[in-house]
Every structure is written in C-alpha cells, then in structure tokens.
Amino acid sequence: MAMAENPISTAIRSIDRPVLFAAAFIVVILIVGTAYTLITQGNAALLSPTYLLLQLKVSAFLGIVAAGAMLVILLGHIDLSVPWTIAASAMLATAWGGAGAIPVGLLVGLGVGVFNGLGVAFLRIPSMIFTLGVNVVLRGFMVMLTGGFSPSSEPTDLMLLLAKGDVLGIPIPVIIWAVVGIAVSFMLRRTPLGRYMYAIGNREGAVYLSGINTRLVLVAAFAMCSMLAALAGLLIAGYSSKAFQAMGDPYLLPSIAAVVIGGTNILGGSGKLSGTVMGTILIVLLQSVLSVMQMPEAGRQIIYGIVIIAMLLAYGRGSRLRL
DSSP: OOOOOOHHHHHHHHSOHHHHHHHHHHHHHHHHHHHHHHHHTSSOGGGSHHHHHHHHHHHHHHHHHHHHHHHHHHTTOOOOOHHHHHHHHHHHHHHHOGGGHHHHHHHHHHHHHHHHHHHHHTSOOOHHHHHHHHHHHHHHHHHHHHTTSOSOOOOOHHHHHHHHOEETTEEHHHHHHHHHHHHHHHHHHHSHHHHHHHHHHHHHHHHHHTTOOHHHHHHHHHHHHHHHHHHHHHHHHHHHTSOOTTTTGGGHHHHHHHHHHTTOOTTSSOOOHHHHHHHHHHHHHHHHHHHHTTOOHHHHHHHHHHHHHHHHHHHHHHHHHHO
8 A cells, every 4th residue: 555645745846946946045145245235334225125126127127038038948949139139129119219119129029039930940040040140130230220329219208117117116117027927927837839838848859740830839939039028128228218239238148047047948848937037036136236245347257157057056956856
C-alpha cells in the first residue's frame, strides 16, 4: 500500500524556485542598500513607499519589454531588434503626433515583428542573425529619415499621461504592465497558441508533424514581442518627455537577463511570466541600489554580473535537486 505523501514535501516541490531565488536576492539587495543609507545618510529611504513605487514604475518599462522577449525565448529563438524597435516606434510616433501617435507607434512594432517572424519562420534564417540585421536596418532607416535627429521629440499629451500619470496613487505604467502580464499569462496558460509555444520550444518538428502550422506561431510570437517593445518605447518617450536615438539600447540585455534569471530556459520550452516579473524587479533594484551607493561604473558592472551569475547558479542547482 502506497504511503500518503507528506503535504509539506508536496508544497516544497510546488515552489517555483526561480521566483523564490529572485525574491531572496531582492530582499538581500534591499537589506544591503538600506544598511548603506542608514550608515551614510541616517535614514532608510530605500524602504519608503515612495522609493519602492518609483522602482516599480521604472520596472514597468523593462517588464513590458521582457514579457515580449519571453515569448520569443520560449520558442528557442531570440529577438535582437528590440533596441531600435523601441526607438523607431517612439520617434515615428512623436513625429506623427496627435491622436494617431500611439497607433502609429504600435503599428511600427507590429510591422517589425511580422517581418522578423516571416524571416525566421519561412526563410529559416537563425533568429539571432536575422533580428540583428533588422536592428541595423532600422537604425540606418531612422538616421536616413531624420538626418540623425528626431523630427519632433515631443510626446503627445496622452503619452505623457500614460507614462507619468497615476490612478489612486498607482503609476499608470505599473497598471499597464499588470494588464500586459495578465494578458500574456492567460495566453500562455489558457489558449492553444500558448500551448503551441511551449511545445515548439521543446520540439518544433513533432509539433509540425502533429498538424500545427508552426510558422504562424513563430510569426505571432515575434509580432507580440515587437508590439510590446513598441509599447514600452511609447511609455519611455513619455517618461523622458522626448524620443531619441539609442533610447532602446539599455533594454536589450537586461530584458533577456530578466527572462533567463526568472527561470525561462534560454533554449525554449519552459518558463513562467511570474519568474520574468521577479527577474525584472531584481535587475531594476540592483541597478538603483548600486547607483545610490555611488559605485564606479566598473564596480557596478562587476557586481551586476556576479549577482546574475549567482542567481543562475542557484537556480541551476535548485533544478538539479528537484530531479
């Protein structure tokens, strides 16, 4: 007769380890940062609701980009056109102006994503190479179109409201991030498209042989990735009160890092959005605390890399222990 399973052991096995490790690192970062401010400034500003809410607001921009990047990574691919998708969408939206600014920015993202998806799915060009080429083309196109400057860097009133406004004290970018997260999570868990994404990441050939049009799934994933990057670009332009060249560069590697340290397999097939959310918050808090500590750039990069590596090692060890 089989013994009844211990509820405690069942609960332990059900813990999402990447989320747990990310939460632990976040607590450590806050403790170290708070200790520093207590010693140097005599206050615990890092634990104030104002500071934490500001960090959530900043996290929203990266989190929206990371949510899109996760969809592509789940398929075993990667999108390196994100930086100039962000910049081109924001620059063209501000140039267009008026009520059509946001739709134009999102359409730019959709067009870039569909083009990426077609190149990867139908031409079978490796996504890293194809999207890197698209990123370069976008950069050249925007320089040619604008002469090196944004024709109008002024965001519309709606873009400013979405980026800087709040509802009952909650920043609107955080609300948009939450809506995006709920929508992406629902799509991954409750729709056939989400199930196909996980399946393709594990073995695309088997999914194709089962009768699924894997090419359309790839196109859809790249389209959503670029549209979310475009949405983030519109919010960043509103938050910065301008659209400018290379505004998307700081979001490429951190978005990929957020996805990976959140537990998504870089080779595809597994991962949860909750892990990506925690990875995003971890990265933004780490960058903020290192800035507060006024650490030289070289030291920041070293610590930033060490924490990410430690997080990955901890997650990898946890995964082995789970087997």
